[in-house]
Amino acid sequence: MKKGYGSCPGTCGELVQGISGNKESISSYCIDLFSRVMVWDSDGGDPTYKTRKRKSLDAIGLVFEHFGYDKSESEKLNIIIKSNIPVGKGMASSTADIGASVMAVLDYLNRDMSPDLISKLVAKIEPTDSIFHKEVCIFDPINGEVRESLGLLANKKVLVLEPNSKISTVRLRGNKSYHRDILKNKCLTDNSFEMLKRGFRSGDVDLIGKACKNSAFANELIKKTPFLEEIIEISERHRFDFVNIAHTGTVVGMVFDEDRNIKNVIDELRDSRISEEYKRIYVRSVIDGGLRRGDYDGRLHKKT
Template identity: 30%
Template sequence: MKIGSGSCSGTFGELVQGVIEERPFLITLPVKELKSSALFVPDQNAIDIVTVRGRQKARMACEKLLKTFGIKIGGCLHIHSNIPIGKGMASSSADMIAAVRAVSDSYSLPVTEELISRIAAEIEPTDGVMYEGVVAYDYLNGQLIEAFASLPPFTLIGFDVGGSVDTVEFNQQKKEYSKKHKKKFQQAYELVTEGIRSGNFAYLCEAATISARINQQLLPKQYFDELEQLAQRYSGGVVVAHSGTVAGILLDAQMPNIQMVSREIKQKLYSLNGTRVLQFS
């Protein structure tokens, strides 16, 4: 038993989210600059886990982990995160995963991604960021569908349209997808599969835009039309948080004029929204 540590990346929304063969799924878009880090200090004299207000989901995840292994010793859980809350950037998922990893490190527990996934999904609909790289993931049932390789180098420029979204409440709402939408989700899934396999970045951009466009009917993003026009102009794709408030443009980081294009897009997005523009790679 020792002081344990763990971490987990956040996301910028999702590459794709919808249903495939009637199964809810998302394809992750992890962002390394966004991270939740956890430190767990065990206390042999405690039976509960103590943490600050606002991190109760992470505490619950740790309690479920300890119960799974029959451990009745508590401790103090410290979490630091630069992931905005309620924006669709996997803040809660990253907190829970980082915390569970910290506790498992403390007790040297043989924790798998599958176990973390099950624990997180018992608390709320969760993102697949417990898995490395890009994955297709059933976010309601906490199950891995398929693991892909990492994305080709990318630049992502976007902004927060404002407000916040409660993930649990949003995912309790029934999503009505037409047959046309379901075919589009299948197409988007196949585009991601082939785009990552072949390194064809245009396929990834097309897949993201297909999904973002469908999501406009469920959770509309202000300035979506302008984003789509900019994406087309600069050979990019529109990326959104399907249950959050961020939206942006995905670009191939290897395009020859990427710095100039990034500068121009940032200027245009700032003139649209008047708020801080976000950039990730």
């Protein structure tokens, strides 16, 4: 039985998001939460779709068309999508599902596509993220294009503050006020992207943190982040690297060096009113971006 496997990491929100120059841009980092996909032959029977995620199925069809195959052949594949990325929190769960599906079908077809090409393909389906690329970058989510690669966030972890509340990115972006408000924020976000670039070039984490902070406060015009000032105050008092938010989601990240013990900070957060909003508080590792080919962790298997 022929099979194909692929996986894609999620994010913890974005470092900066908004207008840069004359285009909407985002910059995010990946964490060790994954969407994993397996595709396999249907052996002539009716295919099994262990997913209701139409966008992933559409992406698989686009891959078939790209390589000159009949798109209808893609509809004969069995597909399973499994993910531990929270949905509706601004952690790129939808983009990761689509990307992992693309990689699984590339593995199945024994074909390759560059991250740039995959990003542009996925952007035909919905605004996308930079997670198909290894490095942190400034990215055009509408056209699926890297505007500038910045580098890696090495040896870092993130304390994730995840609320129960969810936001539909598609619905938020569809509001008439969204594009009006990001234009109002243009000066602030443009400066934030410039600071972010300088911070990565010089290795100045404080400058990266200032860029994230400015972008987060600018985003209050679009979507309020509960306890934002209090979270930043705790982060600065305990000398975390920076705080970043999900600009069209609800999660918040507090980034720190991976060798630090932050149990006291977690206890402080859980004993505060902040935990009334952010019901889940947990640590994940910051990792390189990029799609992974093959049976990534050995756990995604078709039940027999």
